[in-house]
Amino acid sequence: MSKQTMAEYVNQETIFGLVPVKKSERQYGFWDTLLVTSGFAIATWCYSQGALSAGYLDFPQLIIVTFAMGGLFLAIECLPVIFAVRYGIDLWVYLRAVLGVNGVKVFATVVILGNWFWYAVAANMFGSSIAQICAGFGLVIPPDVVNWISVISVIGGSLIALAGPGAIKWTSRIMVTALIAIGVIVFALCFTIVPFSDIASYKPDLASLDVDAAQAYALAAEGMVAFSFSWSTQAIVLPRLCRTERAGYWGTFAGYAVVAPFFVFIGGIMAIVMYVSTGVYVSDPTVMLATLGPSVALLSLMLVAFANIGTQAVGSYVNDLVLKAAWPKVSYRTLVWLSCIYVSVLTLSGEVTANFGQFISIAAYIQGPIIGIMFVDYIILRRRRFSLKALYFQKGHDAYRFPGGVNWVGVACILVTLAVALIFVYNPITGAIKSPLFCVFTGSGFTALLGGVLYYALTKIPSIRAVALRDRDDLEIA
Amino acid sequence: MAAPQDFENELQQQVAERIALMEEPGYEFPAALTRADWRAIVIIPIVSLCLLVAGAFL
Numbered sequence: 001m002s003k004q005t006m007a008e009y010v011n012q013e014t015i016f017g018l019v020p021v022k023k024s025e026r027q028y029g030f031w032d033t034l035l036v037t038s039g040f041a042i043a044t045w046c047y048s049q050g051a052l053s054a055g056y057l058d059f060p061q062l063i064i065v066t067f068a069m070g071g072l073f074l075a076i077e078c079l080p081v082i083f084a085v086r087y088g089i090d091l092w093v094y095l096r097a098v099l100g101v102n103g104v105k106v107f108a109t110v111v112i113l114g115n116w117f118w119y120a121v122a123a124n125m126f127g128s129s130i131a132q133i134c135a136g137f138g139l140v141i142p143p144d145v146v147n148w149i150s151v152i153s154v155i156g157g158s159l160i161a162l163a164g165p166g167a168i169k170w171t172s173r174i175m176v177t178a179l180i181a182i183g184v185i186v187f188a189l190c191f192t193i194v195p196f197s198d199i200a201s202y203k204p205d206l207a208s209l210d211v212d213a214a215q216a217y218a219l220a221a222e223g224m225v226a227f228s229f230s231w232s233t234q235a236i237v238l239p240r241l242c243r244t245e246r247a248g249y250w251g252t253f254a255g256y257a258v259v260a261p262f263f264v265f266i267g268g269i270m271a272i273v274m275y276v277s278t279g280v281y282v283s284d285p286t287v288m289l290a291t292l293g294p295s296v297a298l299l300s301l302m303l304v305a306f307a308n309i310g311t312q313a314v315g316s317y318v319n320d321l322v323l324k325a326a327w328p329k330v331s332y333r334t335l336v337w338l339s340c341i342y343v344s345v346l347t348l349s350g351e352v353t354a355n356f357g358q359f360i361s362i363a364a365y366i367q368g369p370i371i372g373i374m375f376v377d378y379i380i381l382r383r384r385r386f387s388l389k390a391l392y393f394q395k396g397h398d399a400y401r402f403p404g405g406v407n408w409v410g411v412a413c414i415l416v417t418l419a420v421a422l423i424f425v426y427n428p429i430t431g432a433i434k435s436p437l438f439c440v441f442t443g444s445g446f447t448a449l450l451g452g453v454l455y456y457a458l459t460k461i462p463s464i465r466a467v468a469l470r471d472r473d474d475l476e477i478a
Numbered sequence: 479m480a481a482p483q484d485f486e487n488e489l490q491q492q493v494a495e496r497i498a499l500m501e502e503p504g505y506e507f508p509a510a511l512t513r514a515d516w517r518a519i520v521i522i523p524i525v526s527l528c529l530l531v532a533g534a535f536l
Binding site for chain 1: 507511527530
């Protein structure tokens, strides 16, 4: 694809991502939605997530936290799928009503900066898998060099993203195949190495973590809340192409709340099996693969390496299209390279992987209040009806125009929520639990709850309510 | 590379065309969720919450 054609294509893709999708453009039923969503969701970081949970939970708790947290939050997070299918619009377009058009630009950017944390984990896993392959041949690579090798996957993925949609399509096919193959290998390994009774009777070593049982349960729950929240701002892209609300909602829900957690569960089992069979708790899936399955280590580690380049490529394409929609004056190529530099720095530092639980909570803290506010605004305040024309600022439809392009009611709810959660509940930057509230709500769960409650309370004030509901006489398309 | 102004103009044109299409009298929106779907959307989080509470006491 030539440079000019690629630029034009990106513009078309960005425009298509912003405009309402017509009925004739809808292609997906339930199974299409489920398969594509699952392909996007089952990256290798699922195994890191599972290992994190297994460090805090016994086997029955691992099952409950892994699957029930998705059932609790994704059922709510997926509600925007309803308007995404009905009107063919993305979440970020709808959020213009809640945050203002410039508020959306800022928060879309911040959310994506947080999302890139996950890609640094994938890149570090690429480096780790190469190091494990080399170690298998007797070549020991120093940790600093491993970090530089990790950056190769970021650059490689970014180059694929720059190559355009054809390359992305093929990368996706290879990546999903590799990820499913890894899942099958890991699943087979886990249930053949140690007896199931040993897995079922596993108890985590909480004394070494300096937390009690309630805090351990809440920390694992916090991890799964963060995992569930991480999809919230990207999950609504695909359902715009669905033919029915039912196909869109349940396909999306099943992909993120059932299939992705299943791979997290496999990661958790792998960590338990590693602990039971070696007595050492390890959170790096590549080390576990090399240790638990030497006969398939080379194949599985190569699959991990390829899958992580693919994850970076698809992530770069999707996230930079969102950024392009927020900042149309910046070229797609520039955004890809800026993202590449940012993820490379995160990868080189190794901090995200070393403090995985904390970093994913930081990302979830930004998304949590938005989820809570969205629920209150869409379901309770607007009762699932809003002005499509006002969302696109059509002439004479100004219900969602705010001074300076910012709806300070929504933005204030997010900022106050973040401050309260950081000071009084849980600080993901330091990993410090600030109060017993953390054991009830988790930190990220608290941000969703408080964000929603604050927004509800503020929109009960008559003057604010009047501004929020200026769209009531502009509901022509319903 | 298309200029930002071209991008904005094309975007606005596409939006206007699509909204006009949706306003046409015969335009059919996708089939909505049913009452059973809404029941499941309410029940799944409640059951999940109960399981999470029970899990804390295991």
